[in-house]
Amino acid sequence: MDEQATRTPAPGHEGPPGDRGPWRRGPFRGGAGHGGPWGWAAREPGAGLPWRSTLLVAVFVVVGTGFAARNQPDRLALDALGRTLLLLGAALLLLRHRHPVPVVFGVSALTLAYLAAGFPYGPVFVTVAVACFAAVVHGHRRATWWALGLLWAGHLLLAHWLYRYLPPDGDGPAPWGQELPVAAFVVAILAASELARVRREQWARERAERAAGERRRADEERLRIARELHDVLAHSLSVINVQAGVGLALLDSDPGQARTALTTIKAASKEALGEVRQVLDTLRTPGDAPRAPAPGLDRLPELVEQAAAAGLTVRTETEGRRRRLPPGTELAAFRIVQEALTNVVRHSGSRTARILVGYRPAALDLRIDDDGPATGGDAGGSGNGLAGMRERAAALGGTIEAGTRPDGGFRVHAVLPVRPEESP
Incomplete structure (x- = not known):
């Protein structure tokens, strides 16, 4: 796995300036002792980007949305603009470990623009989930909640009030019942991200305790x-x-x-x-x-x-x-x-x-x-x-x-x- 992250010391384990001890940045080498199975290990800026996992997400989103569009005749066909928006959202994930807050807001904005353009629903929300996950794991919970909240609020406006002025023509309001799965999806993203963050801090504390012992x-x-x-x-x-x-x-x-x-x-x-x-x-x-x-x-x-x-x-x-x-x-x-x-x-x-x-x-x-x-x-x-x-x-x-x-x-x-x- 090629994800990278900047470690944030747990309270009480901060190292001295210039020598961060277990928080010293270095390449991820795998194993539970180096960030756990999630692979959230540290790298120096410029040491590489998570392009493999980002490429996998981009392919999954574009191909999956193409298949999902076949069952949504009431939405616009996925054209060059739609694919461009999908790829831009996935491309932002390259920076999710260096700049998690701008990435999570940028991915949410691109997803909202994609929905406003009338393109079909599908795995477009996978990029949102990955960006939110990275932001929460890096300790930016409040920014993640704001980004998800704004995305949800924007989706409500598009689906229930602004649909008259947006493509496709003749589109009607979305049923309110579909908001329950959307809410469940948002809660699931936040819960999974919080769980990963807690586990990561536990691993960091355990490593620090073992080193102290x-x-x-x-x-x-x-x-x-x-x-x-x-x-x-x-x-x-x-x-x-x-x-x-x-x-x-x-x-x-x-x-x-x-x-x-x-x-x-x-x-x-x-x-x-x-x-x-x-x-x-x-x-x-x-x-x-x-x-x-x-x-x-x-x-x-x-x-x-x-x-x-x-x-x-x-x-x-x-x-x-x-x-x-x-x-x-x-x-x-x-x-x-x-x-x-x-x-x-x-x-x-x-x-x-x-x-x-x-x-x-x-x-x-x-x-x-x-x-x-x-x-x-x-x-x-x-x-x-x-x-x-x-x-x-x-x-x-x-x-x-x-x-x-x-x-x-x-x-x-x-x-x-x-x-x-x-x-x-």
Whole structure:
């Protein structure tokens, strides 16, 4: 189908000037996703005219009127003038998507002139229907109603009062009963046009909603990847930073301890590279399952060892019966503990920390404490650690509290809800 139209954004979906987004004009390529089955898609001015459909309408009107004239001996025979009026009305339809209002009034005027000349009735009203349909779909309902109203009023004058002065000679008044089918025809045109307009706006809204949903999912995925990378790199680089400082300080006086620090740096960097590779693999192939399981609380001893390598003594306690949790909860718990220990290494003057893991009937309770005080120095962090922890907890419907304790230490307390049916 070769119809073209200029899109009118639905309320609330207007794009910024210069970049109309889904309302950007472009050639119709077919399919319900490009204007629906009616094919009302947009084109740039000058990109072509709907000549195929217009030619089809012109042939149908001229040929159909020729057949209809055989059963109307009381009307004038279809001559060159009559065919010219029919073809002019069809030719105007070429501009129905660029100038719908002038076209609908022009087609109505030509149709009225055709009837006033005494030519036979027939499919001449098809051109009126097509012009009205295009005008309503483009949002010019009032102009369409005026054009149809004037055409109907003109037809009433011709059929019931002015017939004496117009051809054919000896013509009498038309029966009033024929006005009912004419009225039904007008109502049918308006109803079909309004239905097409409503459906077109629905398709536009649905496309805009789908596009917004895709953008939202893409933003959420980018945020998730950024959060994973931050947590992996922040913890590992903090350990590497501390051990590098130890190695530099002891390089000359205690080469053995410096070697231990370098070994810790190598192990921490290897683990960080492995986790970063896993995150990037997930980003590159979002449809595939990850090659390695996401970290969970079963890797808590590794965090304790890494913290010990950075000079931090960590004591862990477990309350309740330990059980497997959903992978999302396990990953969030692991990252929260990891970030909390990273903050202790970076910002606390204490060299001890305590981790409490509480398995409640409907929640996982995490508490990470250190005795402080805060060092107050620049640890080189991005400041996104606490925000990331809150986002992870909120994504699971949980809560997290982080702040200074009355005795001067610091506490991170997270509660992650777990429905019984979620526990494997």
